[in-house]
Amino acid sequence: MLLRRSAAEAIGTALLLAAVVGSGIMAQRLSQGNQAIALLANTLATGAALACLIQALGPISGAHFNPAVSFADALRGGLPWREVPAYWSAQLLGAAAGVAVANAMFGLPAFFISHHARSGAGQWLGEFVATFGLLLVIWGCAKSRSPSVGMAVAAYIVAAYWFTSSTSFANPAVTIARGLSDTFAGIRPQDAPAFVLAQFLGAASATLAFAWLSPIGRSGADAVLVSHDGRSE
Secondary structure, eight states: HHHHHHHHHHHHHHHHHHHHHHHHHHHHHHTOOHHHHHHHHHHHHHHHHHHHHHHHHHHHHHOOOOOHHHHHHTTSSSSSSHHHHHHHHHHHEEEHHHHHHHHTTSSSOOOOOOOOOOOHHHHHHHHHHHHHHHHHHHHHHHHHHOHHHHHHHHHHHHHHHHHSSTTTOHHHHHHHHHBBOOOOOOOOGHHHHHHHHHHHHHHHHHHHHHHSSSSOOOOHHHHHHHHOOOOOO
16 A cells, blocks of 8 residues: 555654764764764664664565665666655655654754755765665665665665765755754755755666666566555555
């Protein structure tokens, strides 16, 4: 049922953003100005939360929590295009709710615009690379029918936090929502569109590249990204 799957996407994305932003606030407060320690704490909390959420909600919705992943899934036929708007809406609303909860838990306004500048060709390339790699991991797990996709995705994101110049947002919903928190994990809203464009380009490029490297049918995608056959309302 599309309503249940959309609700799972909203809840999962909300909890993911609560982990990203909340751990960023906690890390900044406890690290005494040590940016490396703060980023490490933020990274580990995000990766751990992501692995758990994929494991818990994957059987319901596919645990995309990411408009770029839903877009890529639709490109390969796993998610019907008519259902993409519902997934995207749920992910964006969930992301905003997660940021509001994280901010409120730490005594901050539910929403306050970030002034954290993240711009330039190097960071845009970082987002392309981060999202390209993320989708390559997902499609590789789908091809091999790996039961550990949650751990693989989380491990890649943890690594990409450190090897990309942008600290690997790799998610349009995350990017937009992080503009609503002027904290460690924030991004200026005016910097978000270029990040989002790079993310979609990375997702599309990885999907097309993997289709050529190792063709994968719809049944292969369904092994990890959860079959959507007959689940429309």
